[in-house]
Amino acid sequence: MPFALTDEQKLLQESVDRFVERDYGFDVRSGVAESENGWSAENWARFAELGWLGVPFDEAAGGYGGGPVEAGLIAEGLGKGLAVEPYLWTVVLGGGLLARAGRNDLLEELIAGNLQLATGFAEPQARYALHDVATKAERSGDDYVLTGQKAVVFNAPSADRLIVPTRTAGGQTEARGITLFLLPADADGIALRPYRTMDDGRAAEVTLANVRAGADAVLGEVDDGMALLAPAIDAATAVLCCEAAGVMQALVSQTREYIGTRKQFGVPLSSFQVLQHRMAEMFIHKEQTQSMAYMAAVRAAAGDGPVAARAASAAKAYAGEKGKSVGQEAIQMHGGMGMTREMPISSFFKRITMIGSLFGDADHHLDRFADLAGGRTG
Template identity: 45%
Template sequence: MDFTFTQEQQQFSDALRRWVDKDYTFDQRKKIVLSDSGTSDIAWTTLTELGMTALPIAEEQGGFNGSAIDMQVVMHEIGRGLVIEPYWSTMLGAQFLTLAGGHDELLEQVAAGALKLACALGEKQSRYDLFDIATTATAQGDGFVLNGTKTVVIHGAQAGMLIVSARSSGSRRDTAGIALFVLPATTPGVVLRDYRTIDCQRAADITFTDVALPASALLGASDAGWDILDAATDYGITLLCAEAVGVMESLNQATLEYLKTRQQFGVPIGKFQALQHRMADMFMHLEQARSMATLAAVKVTSTDPVERRRTVSAAKARICQAMKYVGQQAVQLHGGMGVTNELPAAHHFKRLSIIELTLGDTDHHLARFIAQPGFRQAA
């Protein structure tokens, strides 16, 4: 099988890489991190002009109808440059809108870069079980009333619209009885607490108190949101896998350069065979992760949900293992400098650590993989 990117995909990659290398350097990124919003309107405008916000959107809504493989190309460069703009959260939100259907106007705004999205899915008791929902959506008249709290909503305070999961019926941990809504972040009753995460991104805890929503805010059918939630978050995991490969690639390169310049006993430490072996192991982990990220991008749109879940969880579990190994080895090979904020390596490691914990860690996805039908053959 040929895994070579097409000419158009390579052009997308090259354009984004040139922008990162020229206008989104590590020093410029630090200034953005320390700003009040933690993001850059200039950077977002550039992403829009490069066509990144329109890439996965259908042509009917002003997009390019890009595939998950096309998005893999973009997320790889996002990871390589440690870009902290709300791109992933917006693309994940756009996938919810696409799967639900009927929200063409919002998708047109996303494609044009005029709308940022955030997905309020997790709660303090749910951990990685996104079907564990205590937030309630109570039918009232022709609409709904939303009450509850969502935690660690990535770029929640930077978004114009929120995708929210809520319990419309059933018990707290049922997959049935889940409803999804899209609502403006400024809706009365919505309170956001914005903060910086350890990887210098932004997140928010969001409280919904008697938030009145019209029927048009509902995504899909009431009580039947789990299939959309499950499929959309698998798409988000696939994007994270691609980003992780970009982060590891950049970290490997930085570590190799450090070994070539750092001297001990009058020679670069990269001359020591033991360290060469460790770099070779890091490279093998990276290449295995790259293969799994590509497989996930191929299978994430499968019409067979079992195949999709199995492949995406296998990819996330393997890539999480690679992230841990590559990150820890890179920090150790850098010595004490590897954990200082002055060095990009520390920021790479922090981003990898957060990616592992986003939408399921290694153990969660191993368990999910095992739970899929067909894993255990009947005796």
């Protein structure tokens, strides 16, 4: 399948790379990560000014008519700089759900940089199964009462709104009977236990205790929330794999530079053939991850359903396995220095490790790919 960037996509790619190179060095990134919020409101405002927050959305919502491919280009560039701003969680996943639900009013706020989102797609008992939802939403007059717990809700500490999948019908693991609710993050009954993740992100355990929500808080159709959630997660997975390609590019580049200057027996480490072979393997893994990520993004943009789901799982399985391999090789070739916090390589390794488990690890997606290829969608 031929794939080439358009002139507009190339300009977008160049703008992100330029921002990271000029204004998002590792020292700047480290300072932002250590701040109270864990990301920069100033950078977020700049993202809005540059149009990056509106790139994936339709012009009717105030966007620029792009999609997962354009979001992937931004994510890949931000991955090279290890950016901690919540682009994936607010724009790609949260915004993707709002777009699918036709909430253009809120998308306009998001695109302007005035709305932060978090999605509680995981629960303590569910591991990677999106349809394993124990959080309940029960009718109480004209309203719903929500009770349950969501685990590892990324960007929840900064979110203005939470998107919460709940069980409104059926058994705990049935795909049918799930309803999405859009809730104010400060609604009565919502409690957060925030924490910092190993890759310097921010997340929280979210508890819902008798949270009241009106019928207008429902995103999409009652009992059919998976129709929105599943394709949104697949598109976000494709974009995450694009970010993985960016992180892997940084790991390859920094390792190549290090072994080119570090000497052993009076010669650069890069002169040893065994290390040259290992660098070549790292580069191949990065290139293949990038190719599979953009294939998945193209499929998601086409709305291919099961085809897009298979492409997302294939890309994620490969990125999860080979990203770990590239990270381990980078650490090993840096030696003991690679394990220190002062060396950027250690932070990139933490991020590629975290990416490996987001939305499902390699084993999960290999199983899912096999199920989808066999015609089973459960």
